[in-house]
Structure formats: structure tokens, C-alpha cells
Amino acid sequence: MKLFLAATLSVMAFTGFAAEQPKNIIMVVGDGMGPAYTTAYRYFADDRASAEIDWTVFDRHLKGMASTYPARVSGYVTDSAAGATALSSATKSYNGAIAVDVEKAPTPTVLEWAKQRGMKTGVAVTSQVNHATPASYAAHNEYRRNYDEIADSYFDDRVGEAFVLDVILGGGWEYFIREDRNLVEEFKAAGYQYVDDMAALSTLTPGKPVLGLFADTGMPWALDTPTKQRLPALTKAAVKQLENDNGFFLLVEGSQVDWAGHANDVASAMAEMHDLAMTLEYLESYVKQNPDTLVVVTADHSTGGFTIAANKDYRWEPDWLKNLKMSVESLAKALVKSDTPVAFIEENLGFALNEQEKATVNALQEADEKTWFKTVSHILDVRSNTGWTTSGHTAVDVQVFAMGKGSEVFKGHMDNTDISRHIFKMLGKTE
Template identity: 65%
Template structure:
């Protein structure tokens, strides 16, 4: 009887420990409403089998979250207010970076982690001082104050240390300016700096790391050599952050949102593929590091992305499965080409119809936006994709989780509960 009691007590204690993650990896698919994860399922489906294969998103989905901001901003959030809700558990106005409606700073889960001895980092495909990473790492009344936010990464200390041990993403123009060279300052303070993603594999994992790879956001995933970059950033960040006291890492698939704003189905699926490969790696990481919690959600949905349009009951993603470059890059190449139709067919990965050839051949050599719109429209018509806006929408977004404490994110929750749950799991009463 005593043996049974001891085993039972041990099991209960192990269960309690399992609910307290050592590491937390928070992933934000910016702009990734439910249509994006559904579309990715069909995009990645093997059309040679009768079944529609499940994706990493299907395996990890646990619930849905509302996204509305503070009442002053109505029902549709922007990325800054969305990030603040996810990072602090506080609803605020659109444009606010980790401040409340009175513009007072609010504590973020990343800051809490740093204060309690954990290492911290961000790995994003936007500039590292963009709305979402800033919403976890800075405080500012406006997301547009990019230089101030960048400066705060160096100037503001948390627990007598820099806010972030690892910073990976874009942002050269904000970190190396005429008035200040933050890259030089971080390097002098002991950070290793790299400006080429390929160089990440050779970085010293014992040093804090700053990696900037573009003026602002990184190139589209479809324009990268292996059509992905987020997994590389994430793997590098994790390797640099691993330590006995644990870490908090914010990962953002930033440009799902940018594809939505552009109403670009080709780029959207490219960004979702980049995120899916990252999530697959993280899924496997939790399997081998069961003390790690991974949570993925979106701050909002963008574009009013519609799988099927014009009262036609079909969606045909195969037409964007073989793109050799992003639609934007394809448009730019076509502007310079003499024989546009053959080049377009090669870059798009399918033979053009007569009507499509005429549209492509009529692309102006001067108007970049019109050229881009021509390519996007061609793909929308081919796939039967619809869009309702170039902005955000107010729909609920999916929530995905794996690891200790993942049960807390199940069901229908408010986006603020994401932060509340993480605070609780990290030990805040």
C-alpha cells in the first residue's frame, strides 16, 4: 500500500512538473487567419491520393482565439495591439507597443522571463523592431517610432541586462543610421554580428547574437535559395539560447501578413510553407526536449483571403505549387524581358492560355505595381482565390500548442489568455 501511495505521489509530482515548461517558444503567424492554414492543407495535399493529408497545423491545433483590441479601436486589431495582447495580457489601442490605453508600459512575458534568469530572443522575417517583436521587447506609444524602438533594445536594460540575447531578422536601416550605429554598439558590448543567413551556421553559440539580413523585411521565402529562411533563424536562435535556466523565444512568420495585404496567394502559400517547415522542426524539438512549450497563433487575419470565389465551387492551388520566384519578383523580371510570355510560363510553372499571354505581353516596362497586379490577378483566376480587403479583418484565429502546459490553450479563448497562460506557466501568481 505504501508502495502504491509513493508511486501515485510521484506520478502527481511529475505531472505538476510537466505543466511548468523550462523553455517557451511563442510563434506568431502574423495575419494568419483560419483560411491560411486551411489553404495550406490543400496546397500541400498529394493530389495522387484520395485522402487530404493532415499538416503540422492540423496535428497541433488546440483552439481558437478572439483578436479584438481595446474598445477605443473597435473590433479590428492591428499588429501592435495584437502583439501587446499576446505578450502582456492587456488590451490596448491600435499602434501601441506594450503600453496600455493610457500609454503606460505593461509587463511582457519576454521581460518576465529575462527578469527570472531566462535567456530571451526574437527570430522574425520582418525587421526586428517591427510591431510584433517590439510588442514583446519594447515599450512605445507608436509602432511607427522605429528608431526609438531600435535604440531601446540597447539602451533599456531588464534585470541589468540587454532585453534580448538573440536578435535575428531584418532592419539594417534602423540599426546603422547617420545618427547612430547600433550594430557597432552591440558588437562592442560582446554580441556577435552577422549579415548573411548562410553565416549563421558558423556563429559562436556561447555569445549573444545580432543578425540583420535586409534593410527592412527579408526577401519573400519564394525568393530565397531554398524557399525558406524562418526555420534557419529559429534553429540558430534555439541553439544560442539553450541553457540550464531556460529561454523564451519569440518567432514570427511576419510576411504571411504582408502577402495578405498584397492579396498575393502565391507569396502567401510560400510564407505558409516556410512556417510549416519551422513548425515541423519545432514539433520534433519538443519531442526530444519535453520541457519545452511551443505555442503558435496569429495576431489577426489579413486580406479577407477566400478559398473559392465568384460563386464557383472550386479552389485549385496546384497553379501556385511550382512558382520559381515570388509573384513580385516575377513581375519585375517580366518588366525587363523582351519575350515576356515564355519567361512568365517558365517562372510560373505552367503553360499560359492565349488570354494570359496577352495580359503578360501587355505589361508596362515602367509601372511596377501594374505588372505585379497582372501576375497576381492571373494567379487568382487560375486558383479561384478571392480577397475582400487589403487590410485586416476581425475574425477569430487558430491556436496551436505542444508541450507542457499546452492544455491551457484549448478551446475558445481571448488572445489575452495566451499571455496570461504563459505568465502562469512561468510562475507569476
């Protein structure tokens, strides 16, 4: 399903740049990051040696709250596609919609609007680059899981004569290197730099368009990367490539906060939050050096019904989550082949199991990966006293954070569509 916006954009009204128009706009989405996640991260990151609870980068830039419901046809609980469509195009749509309205007509996005204004554009995400959130800013499709079509549209569709995206960083080999089409080679032939190793980000020629893919689908968990971080590196590289006299629009997504929530995996949730927090700390310093930059941060929804304390026990102990050597998913895969599961779990969780935990582990004979995942996750939930109500999304409002030029307009309670409306106005769009 190919949908072109060049004609639509060309007939829509523009005004000149407003006085408070930021030169650069960076939109950050913590997918699945409801209020419990930012609160939990505060306690996870807290220095126990100090008398007071330390504020995080989220606390420093909190501006308000936003509702997340989709179009009426999908009820009150949004998926990531409808949520991102609201955030990108100020349009309420059905769950599964990629920047189309309920009639499946394309809706112009803030990223495309920025491109029409001569700004450079990019996405830097830890999911596949054609996943729901980045796709909803840079493509149009009736269904989020039409991954090949969405990847194709990144090359085939244009805003005017230009490619929609100057920078594309994240996962996605599976969708860009296929039997029927090799989009990597097509992008290279069109003048894009291509990298498939994170270390190669430092070798890129600044200012030149780039496609960087670093995994088959989503990137490895933060806990499975050497530095326990990867989004800061992607974001820094994207900013370096996009900087120019006309400014840029960049969509950054901490994609796997959501995936950890779906899996009810508190250890990965906190590691993904740390990855995102380190990204925001970099952007905080960038805004100080470039005060004409606006950074807006929010979530599309909350995931998992994450509860900080469970079972009527007034306790949450995140220290048990701080010394993992690998993700619970990777640990579960390795345990299928382990002859000494207790010792292996203790080594990789960073603490000794108690007698009850040892008995539970030793009782598992030839357990599969799913069973091991549930067992280890349960140990961490009990130790930290973490609760979950669902493996899906919830309908709670989410927080809105902002820093830099124009950030004051995001104060108070708003709808998720108001976020993109404010950005559209900053980009000179009239109603």
C-alpha cells in the same frame, strides 16, 4: 520614447515555478494567419496521389480559437501592434501601441518576465526585428512606426542589469546602422556576435549573445530565397544560442504571411505558410527531444479576407502555385525591363499561358511594376480560383495551436490576452 520596466518588474509579485512550468517557452506568431490560411496550406501541401487529404503540422496541434479585438478605442479590428501587445502582455490597447496600455504606460511582457526569472530570451522573425510583433515583446513605445526609437531601446533599456534580448535575428540594417547611431557596433562592443549572412549562422559560438541582421528592412520573400525557406534556419540558430540550464523564451514570427495577405498575393502566402510549417515541424521534433518545452502558435489577426474559392465556383486549385521560380513582386520588377513578357512569365510561373492571358499580357505597353504585379497576381487568382475581400485586416477569430509541456491549458475558445495570461502563470506571475 524610452520606457524602462526594471522597477515595475521588481515590485510585481512572483511565486515559485509551478509544477507544470516548462523549462523553455517558444511563442510562434503567424502574422496575418487566419483560419483560411492554415486550411489553404493543407490543400496546397496535400499529396494528390493519395486518396485522403493529408494533415499538416497545424492540424496535428490545433487546440482552440482566440478573439483578436483591440481596446474599445480602436473598435473591433486590430492591427499587428495591438494584437501583439495583447499576446505579449495580456493588455488590450489601441492600434499602433507597442506594449503600452491605452494611457501609453508600459505593460510588462512575458518575454521580460522570463528574463527577470533568469531565462535567456530572443526573437527570430522574417520582418525587421523592430517591427510590430517582436517590438511588442521586447520594447515599449507609443507608436509602432517609431522604428529608430524601438531599435535604440533594444540596446538602451534593461531588465534589471541585463539586455532585454540575448538573440536578435531578422531584418533591419536600416534601423541599426544609421548616420546618427551604429547599434551594430554598440552591440558588438557589448559582447554580441554579429552576422549579416545567413550562411554564417552555423559559425556562431553557442551560448553567446548574437545580433543577426540579414536585410535592410524585412527579409526577402521565401520564394526569392534559394531553399524557399529562411525561418527554420533562424529558429534553429536561435534555439542553439539560447539553450541553457535556466531555460529560455523565444518569440518566432512568420511575419510575411501578413504581407502577402496585404498584397493579395496567394503564391507568396502559400510559400510563407510553408516556411512557417517547416519551422513548426522542426519545433515538433525539438519538443519530442525536449518534452519540458512548450510551443504556442497563433496569429495576431487575419489579413486580406482570403477566400479559398471565389465567384460561386466550387473549386480551389493550388497546384498552379507550386512551381514559381521567384515571387510575384520580383517577377513584376523584372517584367518592367523584359522584351518577351509572355515567355518570361511562363518560365517563372511554371506553366503556359492561355490565349486570353497572353492577350492581356501583350496589351500592356511600358507597364509599371504595380501594373505587372496586379496582372500576374490576377492570373494566379483566376487559375487557382482564389478570392480576396480587402487589402487590410479582418476581425475573425484565429486558431491557437500548442505542443509540449502545459499545452493542454490552451484548449477551447479564449481571448488573445488569455494566451499571455497562461504564459505569465507558467512563469510564476500572480495576478
